[in-house]
Amino acid sequence: MAQFVPPRPAGSLRLLVAEDEPHIRRILVTLLEASGFQVDVARNGREALDRLRGDARYDMVLTDLLMPETTGLELLELIRDLPGRRDLPVIVLTAKGQDADRDRAYALGAADFITKPFSPKKLLNRVDQILGQS
Numbered sequence: 001m002a003q004f005v006p007p008r009p010a011g012s013l014r015l016l017v018a019e020d021e022p023h024i025r026r027i028l029v030t031l032l033e034a035s036g037f038q039v040d041v042a043r044n045g046r047e048a049l050d051r052l053r054g055d056a057r058y059d060m061v062l063t064d065l066l067m068p069e070t071t072g073l074e075l076l077e078l079i080r081d082l083p084g085r086r087d088l089p090v091i092v093l094t095a096k097g098q099d100a101d102r103d104r105a106y107a108l109g110a111a112d113f114i115t116k117p118f119s120p121k122k123l124l125n126r127v128d129q130i131l132g133q134s
Contacts, residue, residue, distance in 0.1 A: 013131060014038040014056065018048035018063040018075060019093070024116070028062060031120050032127075045070025049078055052085055059131060060111075065094035065101060073101065076108045089130045093118065 015037050019025040025041055032039045040056065042048035046069040048061065061079065063072040070078070072092050079085050089111040094101065102113045111130045114123060127133075 012036065012038075013059040013133075014040065015127075016040050016042065016048060016051055016058045016061045018042040018045055018061065018067065018072070020044050020064060020067040024064070024093075027120075031124065035124055037127075044068050045072065045075040048075055052079060052082055052088075058085075058088060060127065061088060061090045062127075063090060063092055065092055065096055065105075073104055073108065076105060076110055080109055091123075091126065091130070 013036075015032055017025060017028045017032070017039055019028060019041070020043055025043070029039050029041060040051060040058075042051055044067045045063070048063065049070060052058065052061070061075075063075050065072040067075075072094070076090050076092065079088055079090060090109070091112045091114060092105045092110050093114050093116060095116040105113045112126050114126065
């Protein structure tokens with residue numbers, strides 16, 4: 001059986017995952033780390049914003065839409081106001097794929113809007129495309 005080989009050097013790109021659901025958070029972290037990404041997590045939008053206000057370099061944010069304290073759309077809007085983070089790619093993940101939410105996310109500069117359940121392979125492909133890794 002062939003062993004999985006990450007398509008990039010381990011830890012070369014750092015992603016922030018903002019997801020309040022522990023099961024989905026674990027799936028995302030496992031998937032992304034197995035693909036060679038360094039992953040930080042936030043349990044809600046407020047924690048994600050606190051991390052983004054720090055000095056850590058992030059290459060992308062993946063955020064749930066519906067989270068306590070600060071929603072994914074609110075987080076996206078706040079990211080666009082942070083010095084040095086204005087152009088940070090953000091993928092919004094949601095089980096609530098309504099057109100108004102999708103339109104608002106894109107208006108705020110989301111790189112993509114992906115509904116749950118999502119295909120792990122397709123999610124990784126989109127992450128790679130957005131980061132210019134494909």
